[in-house]
Amino acid sequence: MQQSQENDRRRDELGTLRNRSFGGCATCRKRHIKCDEGRPTCSMCQYFGLECGGYEKALFFNLKNAGQERVVRFRRPLLTEAERKRMSDWLISSVPPKSALRILAQIDTDCDDASSAPDVHVFHGPFGAFRSKQPEPQPQCQPQLTTASTTSPSVQESESGESSSTATQELFDSNDGCFSSSDPTLSPWTQDLVQAIYNQSDQISVPASPEFWNLVIDPACLGGGLEDSLPMSESQGFASGPSLSSQNYHFPSEAQQNWPIIGQNISLATSNSDVVPQDAVPLLKHYATTVITLMTPLQHTKTPWHILFIPHIKHCLAALTLGEQLDHAHLTAFYGALAISAFSLGGVSQCQAWIAKGKAYRQRAREHVRLMLQTAYLVPKVAKYKSILMALLTMVQLSMFAGNRDQTDCYFLEAEKFIRLRGLNRKKSRKIRLLHHCYVFERLFHESTMPNDENLPQRVHVRQVIESSGLAVHSHDSLSFRLPALTQWSNLDEAMSKVKSQELGENDLHLEQPGEFPPTLYPEIFGVPEPWMLLLSLTIRLGKEKENAEDKHNGHSDRDRDSDSTLPLQDFLVRAKAIERRINRLQPIADKSRVYSSSGDLQQSHNNTGSDLRVLDNMLEAVQHALAIYFYRRIYDVDSSMLQQRVASVRDCLFRCEHADPTVVHGSAGFIWSAFIAACEADDPEVQVCFSQWFKTCAQRSGLTYFSDTLESIDRIWQEKRSCPDGKGVTWLDLMKKEKLNKGFGSIAAQLS
Known part of the structure; x- marks a missing residue:
């Protein structure tokens, strides 16, 4: 008994360890060894020098009623291997694997809810169900079926070893009267499928399954995320092979007659339209494919929008589709993204309906962000820290696109308060650091176009809240964009070469402290080195020091509370010379492969190295010239006639980018900020026309009004210059102070999360 139990135990262990296969070659199956099923011959046969028997006989059947002869019959494939592969590829591309069970469950539910009408057809993807009609008995077909199942000559010929294609043809011929594509027991789509397969021998032509080519119509297919509803070429399914779509097959005309007419406007069919917007899928797809190109000049798939924002929005759509409850942070990001995409689509198509939907989604996003900030x-x-911060950054972007500068500033301040109170005193993961970099990058460009408004009520309130919380000690920069009290301003080069600690690099939120921080993420996200952003921050702070001194000299007592601590002239000049020297010595990224390799897309970058690196080089050159223009106008107030060479250089960089890749809207913050700063100083009418054309082209391609709004602001500056005797001294900052513009300039920090 003990020996028997031991044998059973060993047998169970062997059974769990050995993976038996019924698909080996004939030689390996005969020798009872494991076959790797390699083609055209397996490795085991090659190793032992045997002739591989092949895979003709896949499954064997030992018929119990075959009499004494014990005829062994085997099943042959109905179609050739190439045909079966094409059909398998089509099925896999038709429905995402994660959604197969969900679609089948949805079909069961739809069938249960279907009426008792005789004509009921339910289709989801490649699967379907229909009500079968019992046909009248057809005696003439029965003998053929019986013969085919016993001693049909055609079957016997196939058993004797003829090719599978011959056996298939004979099977069709022998059952011509029974297995017809017009069989009433088959659904219309199945009839078309049979007719398409039998009538075309060269290529499998599968009629489009109803609701497949617009798979996004079915909310059951969206539970696994938006990638399940996108073509496989856009997701992770077929990275190594050609994508399959309806264009890969030629459908017979009789098959097309039963196809449903799918409307041009893709909508999301759901029982509760108040929960899931009908236009969510096309809007989010437009956001992921078009709007995202405005975020960063880099084309790899490891940007914060690919890693965080788009998956976050997909999760919201899937949860709403399944009827789950989401917090206000998720809904803010979701409706904010829908609003941005709707505004973009409305501009591209010149359709007011999309604009109206964008306004409706924007209003819903505002309601949710108000409720989110209360808790x-x-x-x-x-809600999670990342969810709240993504919601705030989405609202920043939305307000910029709407051209509302006051709202943009308020959302920036809310994001700053939230980061300083909840983000700087915690351990920061890579994803959190990505979000912080997105905020700072946009905030600096936004702040560069702001006058010295540190005494505005909302800014004072944010400072007071942060200081009273006791968490300001975690911030390694000032709360009011003031210059750091450095002792080594005479040697800024030495200070810039020092390496920052991890805590200093992460908690120097607005880049106040000079130094290098190797783990920075700015090159990976935006293609811009951190020292460039640091010099922009120092220039902004020095400009505010200058305005404080001017306001104090002019007797303005309502300025910043620290305006009495203005810099002496000598200290101001020392700092200005140090920053000027560093700006003129800026160098591009030495190893641009780091932009891609650290994100895991180095191989992908090699495929697009030419255009991507040309765009990156031109953007960096444009930023460098624009930063110099910004410094000389903001700090030294140099006459614009002395800046025309740099203005022309920025124009040339923009048009070289257009020539390198005319299909992409190069509207990220680095481009539009550089274009704005340079265009405002352009004196030559021909150069002004070039900048005007660039903004108009970007507005047409993106559909977003912030390009045209910014151009309107630039036109005002040009008109002011032409109308004033000394118009060359007029700057965009002067015009902003004069008119208190509430739109146009809010789109300068064009790139948002």
């Missing part, structure tokens, strides 16, 4: 600082927390 953002509660303990225990209601």
Whole structure:
């Protein structure tokens, strides 16, 4: 008994360890060894020098009623291997694997809910169900079926070893009267499928399954995320092979007659249209394919929008589709992205309906962000830190696209307060650091176009809240964009070469402290080195020091509370000379492969090295010239006639980018900020026309009004210059102070999360 139990135990262990296969070659199966099923011959046969028997006989059947002869019959494939592969590829591309069971369950539900009408057809993807009609008995077909199952000559010929294609043809011929594509027991789509397969021998032509080519119509297919509803070529399914779509097959005309007419406007069919917007899928797809090109000049798939924002929005769509409850942070990001995409689509198509939908989604996003901020600082927390920060950054972008500068500033301040109170005192993951970099990058470009408004009520309120919380000690920069109290301003080069610690590099939020921080993410996200952003921050701070001194000299007592601590002239000049020297010595990224290799897309970058690196080089050159223009006008107030060479250089960089890749809207913050700063100083009418044309082209391609709004602001500056006797001294900052513009300039920080 003990020996028997031991044998059973060993047998169970062998059974769990050995993976038996019924698909080996004939030689390996005969020798009872494991076959790797390699083609055209397996490795085991090659190793032992045997002739591989092949895979003709896949499954064997030992018929119990075959009499004494014990005839062994085997099943042959109905179609050739190439045909079966094409059909398998089509099925895999028709429905995402994660959604197959969900679609089948949806079909069961639809069938249960179907009426008792005789004509019921339910189709989701390649699967379908229909109500079968019992046909009248057909005696003439029965003998053929019986013969085919016993001693049909055609079957016997196939058993004797003829090719599978011959056996298939004979099978069709022998059952011509029974297995017809017009069989009433088959659904219309199945009839078309049979007719398409039998009538075309060269290529499998599968009629489009109803609701497949617009798979996004079915909300059941969206539970696994938006990638399940996108073509496989755009997701992760077929990275190594050609993508399959309806264009890969030629459908017979009789098959096309039963196809449903799918409307041009893709909508999301759901039982509760108040929960899932009908236009969510096309809007989010447009956001992921078009709007995202405005975020960064880099084309790899490891940007914060690919890693964080788009998956976050997909999750919201899937959860809403399945009827789940989402917090206000998720809904803010979701409706904010829908609003941005709708505004873009409305501009591209010149359709007011999309504009109206964008306004409706924007209003819903505002309602949710208001409710989110009421509970953002509660303990225990209601929403995750990343979700709240993504919601705030989305609202920043939305307000910029709407041209509302006041709202943009308020959302920036809310994001700053949230980061300083909840983000700087915690351990920062890579994803959190990505979000912080997105905020700072946009905030600096936004702040560069702001007058010295540190005494505005909302800014004072944010400073007071942060200081009273006791968490300001975690911030390694000032709360009011003031210059750092450095002792080595005479040797800024030495200070810039020092390496920052991890804590200093992460908590120097607005880049106040000079130094190098190797783990920075700016090159990976935006293609811009951190020292460039640091010099922009120092120039902004020095400009505010200058305005403080001017306001104090002019007797303005309502300025910043620290305006009495203005810099002496000598200290101001020392700092200005140090920053000027560093700007003129800026060098591009030495190893641009780091932009891609650290993101895991180095191989992908090699495929697009030419255009991507040309765009990156031109953007960096444009930023460098624009930063110099900004410094000389903001700090030294140099006459614009002395800056025309740099203005022309920025124009040339923009048009070289257009020539390198005319299909992409190069509207990220690095481009539009550089274009704005240079265009405002352009004196030559021909150069002004070039900048005007660039903004108009970007507005047409993106559909977003912030390009045209910014151009309107530039036109005002040009008109002011032409109308004033000394118009060359007029700057964009002068015009902003004069008119208190509430739109146009809010789109300068064009790139947002």
